[in-house]
Structures are given as C-alpha cells and as structure tokens.
Amino acid sequence: xxxxxxxxxxxxxxxxxxxxxxxxxxxxxxxxxxxxxxxxxxxxxxxxxxxxxxxxxxxxxxxxxxxxxxxxxxxxxxxxxxxxxxxxxxxxxxxxxxxxxxxxxxxxxxxxxxxxxxxxxxxxxxxxxxxxxxxxxxxxxxxxxxxxxxxxxxxxxxxxxxxxxxxxxxxxxxxxxxxxxxxxxxxxxxxxxxxxxxxxxxxxxxxxxxxxxxxxxxxxxxxxxxxxxxxxxxxxxxxxxxxxxxxxxxxxxxxxxxxx
Amino acid sequence: xxxxxxxxxxxxxxxxxxxxxxxxxxxxxxxxxxxxxxxxxxxxxxxxxxxxxxxxxxxxxxxxxxxxxxxxxxxxxxxxxxxxxxxxxxxxxxxxxxxxxxxxxxxxxxxxxxxxxxxxxxxxxxxxxxxxxxxxxxxxxxxxxxxxxxxxxxxxxxxxxxxxxxxxxxxxxxxxxxxxxxxxxxxxxxxxxxxxxxxxxxxxxxxxxxxxxxxxxxxxxxxxxxxxxxxxxxxxxxxxxxxxxxxxxxxxxxxxxxxxxxxxxxxxxxxxxxxxxxxxxxxxxxxxxxxxxxxxxxxxxxxxxxxxxxxxxxxxxxxxxxxxxxxxxxxxxxxxxxxxxxxxxxxxxxxxxxxxxxxx
Numbered sequence: 001x002x003x004x005x006x007x008x009x010x011x012x013x014x015x016x017x018x019x020x021x022x023x024x025x026x027x028x029x030x031x032x033x034x035x036x037x038x039x040x041x042x043x044x045x046x047x048x049x050x051x052x053x054x055x056x057x058x059x060x061x062x063x064x065x066x067x068x069x070x071x072x073x074x075x076x077x078x079x080x081x082x083x084x085x086x087x088x089x090x091x092x093x094x095x096x097x098x099x100x101x102x103x104x105x106x107x108x109x110x111x112x113x114x115x116x117x118x119x120x121x122x123x124x125x126x127x128x129x130x131x132x133x134x135x136x137x138x139x140x141x142x143x144x145x146x147x148x149x150x151x152x153x154x155x156x157x158x159x160x161x162x163x164x165x166x167x168x169x170x171x172x173x174x175x176x177x178x179x180x181x182x183x184x185x186x187x188x189x190x191x192x193x194x195x196x197x198x199x200x201x202x203x204x205x206x207x208x209x210x211x212x213x214x215x216x217x218x219x220x221x222x223x224x225x226x227x228x229x230x231x232x233x234x235x236x237x238x239x240x241x242x243x244x245x246x247x248x249x250x251x252x253x254x255x256x257x258x259x260x
Numbered sequence: 261x262x263x264x265x266x267x268x269x270x271x272x273x274x275x276x277x278x279x280x281x282x283x284x285x286x287x288x289x290x291x292x293x294x295x296x297x298x299x300x301x302x303x304x305x306x307x308x309x310x311x312x313x314x315x316x317x318x319x320x321x322x323x324x325x326x327x328x329x330x331x332x333x334x335x336x337x338x339x340x341x342x343x344x345x346x347x348x349x350x351x352x353x354x355x356x357x358x359x360x361x362x363x364x365x366x367x368x369x370x371x372x373x374x375x376x377x378x379x380x381x382x383x384x385x386x387x388x389x390x391x392x393x394x395x396x397x398x399x400x401x402x403x404x405x406x407x408x409x410x411x412x413x414x415x416x417x418x419x420x421x422x423x424x425x426x427x428x429x430x431x432x433x434x435x436x437x438x439x440x441x442x443x444x445x446x447x448x449x450x451x452x453x454x455x456x457x458x459x460x461x462x463x464x465x466x467x468x469x470x471x472x473x474x475x476x477x478x479x480x481x482x483x484x485x486x487x488x489x490x491x492x493x494x495x496x497x498x499x500x501x502x503x504x505x506x507x508x509x510x511x512x513x514x515x516x517x518x519x520x521x522x523x524x525x526x527x528x529x530x531x532x533x534x535x536x537x538x539x540x541x542x543x544x545x546x547x548x549x550x551x552x553x554x555x556x557x558x559x560x561x562x563x564x565x566x567x568x569x570x571x572x573x574x575x576x577x578x579x580x581x582x583x584x585x586x587x588x589x590x591x592x593x594x595x596x597x598x599x600x601x602x603x604x605x606x607x608x609x610x611x612x613x614x615x616x617x618x619x620x
Contacts, residue, residue, distance in 0.1 A: 104507040106508065151301075
C-alpha cells in the first residue's frame, strides 16, 4: 500500500505474571479501511486492542498515531487523541439518557456565567447534537433523546454506542465484538452502520469472532496468534476455512502474507 | 440506513431472505402501552413522584383526622424543624447511596464533628468560628478516609462504614470524656455554635436557620446532581462503574470526592444539631444513620445505585416527620409509627424493583 498507516504498533509486549499476553505484537491500520482482527481465545487480541485504546499500558513497544509516538495511560487520553472505542459491554450507563450517555465525559457547558461559574450543562445543545448524530447514521427513529438507555433494545443500544464513537472519533474507531450479543437482523444493521462509518472516511478496527461478518465487511484481516501478529490476509484471496486454519495453527500462512 | 449507498450484502444464503423482512428494527416503542405501563414509565423518569404522592396523601389524611390541630402553619413548620437534621444527613446519605454505596457512619461523623466544635471552643479556647471550621474539617476527613478505603482499597462500603461508625463513635466518647457542654455556657461564650437553632416567624410559621440550611442544601445538591457534569458522573458511577470509567469518568476520584462531601455535610448536620438541642452532647443523634437511610429508601432512591432524586429523600424525610407527629397528636402508641415506617420501607423497595423492570 502506498499510503502511510494512520495507526501503527511495533513490538508490543505485555506480561501478566508468568503469562505473556502480547509477545512483540505488530499492528498497522491504514486510512479509510476496515481492518478485522481475529484470533483464537487467548491469542492476545483483546490485550492488543486495550493497548491501542488506552485501557492498558504495554510493558514494551511503541504505538504511533499518524507517525507520532503516543503513550496512552487511560481510555480518556486515547479519546482525546481521536481514537474512540465501542466496547463489547458498550460502556453505556443504563439509567442515563441517550444524550447524557453520548456526552458522558465530554459534556458541553452553557456559555457565559452560568457555565463558567455555576458549571451548568447546556442540555439543549447536547440534545441537538446527539439528535443530529443519530439522524446522520439513520438511527433517528428514536423519538425521545431523553429516554433512558435501559429502555432500548440491544440493537438500539449498540446503535447509540456506535453513534457516540462515530460522532467523536476523529481518527480511528475500534469496535470490539459489535455483533456478538445481537440477533440476525440487528447484526445486519450494525454491519451497515460500520460500512457507513467507513463511508465517512474513518478507519475501523473490528474485533470479531463471527467469520461471515468479518469476511463481509473487512478490507484486510489481521490474524493474531500466540500473542503476536501471524499474518495479514485479503478476504478476497482466502476462504473462511483458511482463516480459521491459520488462526488455530492448523495451516502455515503463506510467505507474502507474513511479510505484509 | 436503508437508502445508504454502502448497504452491506448478506454473505450467507440464509440471510438473503432478510430482504423481504420488515425493517423496523430501530423504531422505538410505538406499540400501545397499557395504563399500568404508562405509569411505570412515568415513575421511571420521575422517581420522586411516589414519595411526593404519599406525602401529600398523608398530610391530607392526618389533616382530615386531626383538623386544625394538625393542619396549621405552626404544626407544619414544627415537622420541618424536627426533620431538618435527618434531611441534612439524608442529603449526605443520598450522595453515597446514588453511587451504590451506603454510609453507616453518617450519624457518628455528625456527633464527632459537633463534639469537636464544642471541645475546641471550650477546652482549648479556640475562637468559635475557627472551631466550627475545625469540626467541618474533621467531618470531611472522616468522609475522605471512607472514600479512600472504598475507592482505592476496593473494600465494600458497608464494611468500611460499619467499621468507621464504631471507630468514630468510640473516638467521640474517648475524646469528649462523655462530657456534655451545657446550653447556657454555649449561649454565653460561643453563640455561633447555636446559630442554626435561631428562628424567625412568618405569622404562626416558625422557621429555624437549620430548616433553611437543609432546604438550601437540598436545592444546591439537586442543581449539582441534575445540571452539572459532576452530577451526571455521580449517577454514572452508581449505575455501572466500569462503563463510567471507560466513558472517561475518573471513578476513584469521584468516589473519594463524594464520600468526602458526605462527611462534610454530616459535619454541617453536627453544627445544626447543636442548634437543635442547644448543648453539645456526645450521646446525641444515635439513630441518624438509620433515619437517614429510611428517608432515602422511602424517597425512592435505589439502594443499588444510580437511580433516584434527592427531592425524593426530602419527601421521604417529610413523610417520616408527618407520620411521627401526626400519630403522636392522635395519641397512639409511638410503636405504631415505627410499624408504619417499616411498612413504607418495604413498599418503597418493592416499587423500586417494579420500576426497574421498565426495560423489559
């Protein structure tokens, strides 16, 4: 690829006691692509994702965002740098409203004295922006933006979490198992949302166990095995069985894929 | 989404039939609700409504039964005076319970703070204003210790505050040597300690500064909880601490700040307590922790955290006040008050459980 990667990681190492979760793992994400990350349980893919989303600090190795070295000590720092993550558990507060959830941790305050001295929230502005973002993603069948998230269905909650990430992620969106808890139809809708987000030029890292979904939307597939990147394959050149075989070690990956 | 240019193509045969299926996945509950479901939704978004209705009903019922004896400005404001301390401590308790914690040490912190205010002024001759500040500081410190143990050591709030309750109460007795500072001495040498006991009248209505402080405190906290980011974080931390952390809320710092504030409010209650009873007594306010939890629970605030309104706590405290005074005026055995309050607690928790099922 001629383009420069937007997000890279080199030689990430993370040890938990005697367990090595990451063993000199590498990672590359290019602008405007959907990169799927797959791997068997315990392969270390969630550790790697935690490292780039700021939820965990690796023991060794470097992460570069747009060529500049970054050190995230918390998800907040990664967010400030433009990396948004949709966690598997969604990280939504059930009792808070849709608008409150979308702006949790980055509230807008009222202008003037009320905001500065009384720290009053600008609810109208937050509701308006939340509504705009949901409409953009075609989710604005939600009638009441002040409705508590716990009154929504699983797919709707996923929609709110994706909308939050897409609304604020300026550089990278990471999605951890976005379809794992959803039914067939709701999964389809979330996949459409993922393509929609890419359509706006945002690159996406998609972690999933669902091979059909991965092969359907991914531009490239990063296969993780034994704590490191085993290879990168193009979903058009390989079958799902190949991917599973590489992932589990049943088959050696081709040389050119390892070099990638 | 349907008209998007990047519609995903189903990759599996069995998914192709979805083309003809209805596309109403993300449309939001337009289905008809029964009146009961409407009520459930209404209560879900207005958690203080139930205690408010109960409060109004109980005032009406006692008003009808007792007539002018109960339904007078004097009696009404007397109820306010009697529940002012519980209201202030209940505000502290509300903050902690909203984070899915519980604070059993509120009463002990209150008493220790009042004793520190009194002893500093009378034993060491510290200027009264300064000894009040020292008392407030001691309360905040106790809260800070609670918060640190809960947030940093990850100990359960129930255990931490159970321990602190004993520790603080014992320190209170040891430090004060079980001595009461008499009201006359305070009035003569440190009247500021009795500040919240002073009152003003509007007609027959009597308001103490303690009542005013309680109302202002609840109003201020209502604003902070509902109109500032800090307040949203309080709810988020109680709702799902991991989600709050991932959303960028510093959960540990929030917990420590909430427990510290709770301790500070308890110290304020200690100051108001001196005004209420006139003297500084290490044995006063023994039941403040249970009474504050009662007010919070009857007020519809969920013990599981993240749900409820501080206004509910105020209504809950008022309900207890109305019941106590109303039943006393009727000349019934005071045990009936406890029996009815006990019933109210269980009913309130049952309603909370029902409201929580709204999502289903």
